[in-house]
Amino acid sequence: MRVCISCKKTYDRKNLLKITNDHKQGIIFQTGMGRSAYICNSKKCYSDSKIKKKLKKALKISLEPEFIEIFEKEIKSYSDYSN
Numbered sequence: 001m002r003v004c005i006s007c008k009k010t011y012d013r014k015n016l017l018k019i020t021n022d023h024k025q026g027i028i029f030q031t032g033m034g035r036s037a038y039i040c041n042s043k044k045c046y047s048d049s050k051i052k053k054k055l056k057k058a059l060k061i062s063l064e065p066e067f068i069e070i071f072e073k074e075i076k077s078y079s080d081y082s083n
């Protein structure tokens, strides 16, 4: 069970989008080794306007434009998938 960084509820791993600050590859989604954060598949959470700030805090990363671009693409495909 993992905690969603937005609603703080616990979910099974398979119901969460995993974002990892991988030691070698940087920020990657669903795989990777390193500090990770999870977002549940509730629209309220993944489309939260504060979600990027929460991620930044959880992963201890800076919000580079490249990261935001990738993140928004991932969220879009994630939301398409859960619908």
Ligand SMILES: [Zn+2]
Pocket: 004, 005, 006, 007, 008, 009, 039, 040, 041, 042, 045
């Ligand atoms: Zn959530």
